[in-house]
Amino acid sequence: MGDEPLVRWDWIWRNWDTGRPDSILALLESHVVMAFLPVLFGLMLAVPLGLACARWRWLYQPTVSVMNVVYSLPSIAIFIVMLAITGLGQATVIVPLTFYSLAILIPAVVDGLTSIPDHVRKSAVAMGFTPLRRLVGVELPLAVPVVLAGLRVATVSSISLVSVGALIGQGGLGYLFIDGWQRQFTTPIVVGIVATVLLAVIADGLLVLAQRLLTPWRRA
Amino acid sequence: MNWLIDFFSNPTNWSGPGGIPARLLEHLEFSVVALLLAAAVAIPLGLWVGHTGRGSFVVVVSANAARALPTLGILVLVVLLVGVGSTWPVLIPLVLLAVPPILVNTYEGVRGVDPDLRDAAYGMGLRGPQVLFKVLVPVALPLILLGLRLAAIQVVATATVAAYVGLGGLGRFIMDGLATKNYTITIGGAFLVVALALAAQAGFTLLSRVAVSPGVRRVR
Amino acid sequence: MITFEGVTKRYDDGTVAVDDLSLEAPTGAITVFVGPSGCGKTTSLRMINRMIDATGGRILLDGQDVRQIDPPTLRRGIGYVIQQAGLFPHRKIVDNVATVPYLLGWDKKRARARAMELLERVGLDAGLARRYPFQLSGGQQQRVGVARALAADPPVLLMDEPFSAVDPVVRTSLQDELLRLQSDLQKTIVFVTHDIDEAIKLGDTVAVMRVGGRLAQMAGPATLLTEPADDFVREFLGRDRGIRRLSFIPAKDVRLAAVPADLALDASGRPLGWRTTGGLLPYGTFNPERDSLRAALDAALLAVNGTAVAVDEDGRVIGVATREALDEVLGQYAARHTSPAPRDPRPEEAHRTSAAAAPGSAPEVPAEASGPDGHAPPDPGPGNHTDGEGPRG
Ligand SMILES: Nc1ncnc2c1ncn2[C@@H]1O[C@H](COP(=O)(O)OP(=O)(O)OP(=O)(O)O)[C@@H](O)[C@H]1O
Numbered sequence: 001m002g003d004e005p006l007v008r009w010d011w012i013w014r015n016w017d018t019g020r021p022d023s024i025l026a027l028l029e030s031h032v033v034m035a036f037l038p039v040l041f042g043l044m045l046a047v048p049l050g051l052a053c054a055r056w057r058w059l060y061q062p063t064v065s066v067m068n069v070v071y072s073l074p075s076i077a078i079f080i081v082m083l084a085i086t087g088l089g090q091a092t093v094i095v096p097l098t099f100y101s102l103a104i105l106i107p108a109v110v111d112g113l114t115s116i117p118d119h120v121r122k123s124a125v126a127m128g129f130t131p132l133r134r135l136v137g138v139e140l141p142l143a144v145p146v147v148l149a150g151l152r153v154a155t156v157s158s159i160s161l162v163s164v165g166a167l168i169g170q171g172g173l174g175y176l177f178i179d180g181w182q183r184q185f186t187t188p189i190v191v192g193i194v195a196t197v198l199l200a201v202i203a204d205g206l207l208v209l210a211q212r213l214l215t216p217w218r219r220a
Numbered sequence: 221m222n223w224l225i226d227f228f229s230n231p232t233n234w235s236g237p238g239g240i241p242a243r244l245l246e247h248l249e250f251s252v253v254a255l256l257l258a259a260a261v262a263i264p265l266g267l268w269v270g271h272t273g274r275g276s277f278v279v280v281v282s283a284n285a286a287r288a289l290p291t292l293g294i295l296v297l298v299v300l301l302v303g304v305g306s307t308w309p310v311l312i313p314l315v316l317l318a319v320p321p322i323l324v325n326t327y328e329g330v331r332g333v334d335p336d337l338r339d340a341a342y343g344m345g346l347r348g349p350q351v352l353f354k355v356l357v358p359v360a361l362p363l364i365l366l367g368l369r370l371a372a373i374q375v376v377a378t379a380t381v382a383a384y385v386g387l388g389g390l391g392r393f394i395m396d397g398l399a400t401k402n403y404t405i406t407i408g409g410a411f412l413v414v415a416l417a418l419a420a421q422a423g424f425t426l427l428s429r430v431a432v433s434p435g436v437r438r439v440r
Numbered sequence: 441m442i443t444f445e446g447v448t449k450r451y452d453d454g455t456v457a458v459d460d461l462s463l464e465a466p467t468g469a470i471t472v473f474v475g476p477s478g479c480g481k482t483t484s485l486r487m488i489n490r491m492i493d494a495t496g497g498r499i500l501l502d503g504q505d506v507r508q509i510d511p512p513t514l515r516r517g518i519g520y521v522i523q524q525a526g527l528f529p530h531r532k533i534v535d536n537v538a539t540v541p542y543l544l545g546w547d548k549k550r551a552r553a554r555a556m557e558l559l560e561r562v563g564l565d566a567g568l569a570r571r572y573p574f575q576l577s578g579g580q581q582q583r584v585g586v587a588r589a590l591a592a593d594p595p596v597l598l599m600d601e602p603f604s605a606v607d608p609v610v611r612t613s614l615q616d617e618l619l620r621l622q623s624d625l626q627k628t629i630v631f632v633t634h635d636i637d638e639a640i641k642l643g644d645t646v647a648v649m650r651v652g653g654r655l656a657q658m659a660g661p662a663t664l665l666t667e668p669a670d671d672f673v674r675e676f677l678g679r680d681r682g683i684r685r686l687s688f689i690p691a692k693d694v695r696l697a698a699v700p701a702d703l704a705l706d707a708s709g710r711p712l713g714w715r716t717t718g719g720l721l722p723y724g725t726f727n728p729e730r731d732s733l734r735a736a737l738d739a740a741l742l743a744v745n746g747t748a749v750a751v752d753e754d755g756r757v758i759g760v761a762t763r764e765a766l767d768e769v770l771g772q773y774a775a776r777h778t779s780p781a782p783r784d785p786r787p788e789e790a791h792r793t794s795a796a797a798a799p800g801s802a803p804e805v806p807a808e809a810s811g812p813d814g815h816a817p818p819d820p821g822p823g824n825h826t827d828g829e830g831p832r833g
């Protein structure tokens with residue numbers, strides 16, 4: 001390495017927006033897509049599944065066990081298996097990451113729904129809420145904080161995991177790691193790490209903001 | 221299934237420095253050392269911050285940001301900067317990966333202990349460290365162990381990337397399979413990683429059966 | 441003895457929780473701090489064992505300034521009971537109780553033996569010792585809390601609303617239990633409550649505090665009821681002060697008459713009812729040795745003829761108290777407290793009794809209440825079912 005600086009700023013300026021798919025901006029864009037869609041899909045699936053688990057408690061243990069297995073699958077391995085099924089495309093990364101998100105979000109939804117104090121649930125019943133109204137009007141809103149906490153972890157993990165996809169050619173900012181490694185050049189690697197962390201911090205901040213807006217009764 | 225049988229019935233996969241036992245041992249070594257190092261940093265820090273309440277904001281925010289660190293990026297950066305001579309470059313990203321879940325859960329566990337309980341402990345004449353170790357730690361133990369378990373699973377699953385920079389471990393099978401398009405080996409390696417992660421999970425579940433007081437483990 | 445000398449607590453945010461408080465909590469007696477929410481009771485109590493440090497004045501424990509004692513050492517010599525019991529969830533009941541003995545370095549066997557003894561003392565079954573706190577009811581947990589505070593036999597006990605989280609029936613029995621324990625142990629107890637009835641029932645001395653941490657009045661409960669210092673104390677004491685004071689007059693001075701012929705008795709001499717042409721009618725009993733005048737009056741009011749039946753410890757009739765006899769005692773009593781002479785409440789309070797003396801609470805206790813409390817003989821006599829009927833004949 002010798003006297004090569006850790007970061008060469010001129011490289012960043014030159015590659016910021018070249019219009020090619022390997023420009024930093026284009027990689028950032030595909031990274032965002034591949035990181036957020038899985039969380040979105042995961043949430044859409046986790047709410048009905050979590051509701052089912054909260055309703056029929058016997059479903060919960062098996063679901064959690066399956067999700068634990070999913071969670072321990074090494075991401076590269078699933079990416080490779082997906083490659084055989086979906087071919088090379090963003091779906092190769094999005095589908096497995098959706099399952100990771102699910103593994104985090106289902107327990108969060110179930111915990112959120114079951115953490116509602118019993119007296120709140122009972123008083124809702126006593127006031128004559130129908131089960132559906134109770135769900136929509138009382139239980140879901142009160143579960144929001146716990147679900148959002150799970151969503152924060154899922155989002156940040158997803159953002160960080162996308163880069164592994166670079167090993168199979170679909171990794172958003174992860175491409176910068178491969179590129180830097182192959183050229184023995186640290187600048188793209190540092191740029192990739194910093195951009196990934198910044199992205200995660202911004203997303204996390206937005207979720208905290210959402211938490212404030214969605215649960216005004218919790219503001220201390 | 222057939223692929224798995226092919227992989228495990230092939231005698232050449234069982235012997236030598238590239239055989240299953242040797243790779244498994246390497247993988248275990250990275251994982252255990254990384255987990256121990258992370259625990260040695262995160263548990264005392266989490267206990268201290270949870271007990272004193274000092275610096276809790278900084279710790280929670282930075283732990284969340286640290287979750288976003290892309291392991292692959294950190295790994296290639298460390299190896300580029302220091303070279304591959306030993307295994308310790310791979311430990312850095314794995315420790316960084318394991319610290320946040322242990323730290324956050326330890327902190328939350330201690331902080332979440334009922335204030336009345338602390339009050340009673342001090343009121344009976346326990347000194348600060350006695351309150352921490354005789355009351356707060358035993359009560360927070362389920363969460364501390366949960367943090368360790370999550371960290372262990374992530375470390376085992378993620379240690380596969382070490383193979384990308386030429387280090388050993390079960391990731392070798394996955395990477396080599398990918399490079400030679402021999403997916404039998406990839407899937408066999410992934411299977412071993414999952415088995416190891418599930419074994420870690422089972423180990424921690426067992427540990428919490430033994431170590432956590434039944435008075436704290438009460439079912440909800 | 442615990443002495444507050446001009447004690448002040450100003451919190452960091454400027455709130456003055458306790459302002460120039462001076463009082464004495466005598467050795468071997470229960471001193472109750474009572475007052476509206478936020479008046480500084482908890483703060484005052486916690487300054488004694490230095491859970492909070494005073495910002496002005498001194499607190500002396502048997503003459504020694506508590507500030508000169510290292511807090512953990514100080515606290516190990518002072519029992520402390522809080523509202524939610526604060527039991528350690530990870531330890532079995534027996535080990536919870538043995539906490540302070542362990543801290544003091546007792547060997548395990550001795551500490552556990554001591555814990556078992558205390559569990560029995562506070563009325564808990566030995567079988568509960570091996571359980572974890574979550575396996576106990578709220579009332580049981582609270583008893584364990586008391587046992588734990590007593591474990592190292594500290595001379596001083598601080599109790600912060602220890603019974604306020606349990607239902608009224610359990611609370612009454614916990615209060616009775618505390619009085620029973622105290623009559624054996626004679627600890628110096630400082631007890632905080634916001635419930636004036638509890639204060640009057642338990643306190644040898646009651647310190648009424650007003651918001652801002654000032655002492656409004658400090659007196660024995662009987663004096664407090666008859667001579668509230670000002671409108672604040674009067675209002676805080678609430679209604680029926682005269683009736684409630686009856687709890688502090690022993691019933692043993694009531695003149696008993698011979699058992700009249702129309703009181704039906706069973707073979708062992710226990711009452712069955714007042715005989716009339718219409719059958720047996722309701723009666724009420726009191727125990728002159730243990731009960732208060734309030735219980736005796738209560739017994740009289742339950743009977744169709746206004747006559748209270750006096751019984752001994754076994755429930756056997758020893759005589760009756762007519763309305764005239766009760767009236768005599770009431771008359772003496774009324775005359776006594778209009779004259780300025782007996783300011784000191786102690787002599788009359790020495791005879792304070794348990795269940796029946798609970799002001800206002802006795803009628804709510806269901807008939808299963810065990811003691812000889814005037815209107816609920818343990819065996820259901822024929823007269824017992826007619827409690828609610830109007831006076832006939
Ligand atoms: N840590 C604190 N910081 C600031 N103010 C406090 C603190 N603790 C208590 N206070 C204030 O001091 C005053 C007295 O509080 P304290 O807890 O002693 O009241 P209390 O008489 O025990 O009330 P309660 O019956 O509600 O328990 C209150 O106004 C309270 O708000």
Ligand SMILES: [Mg+2]
Nearest residue numbers: 481482483600
């Ligand atoms: Mg209080």
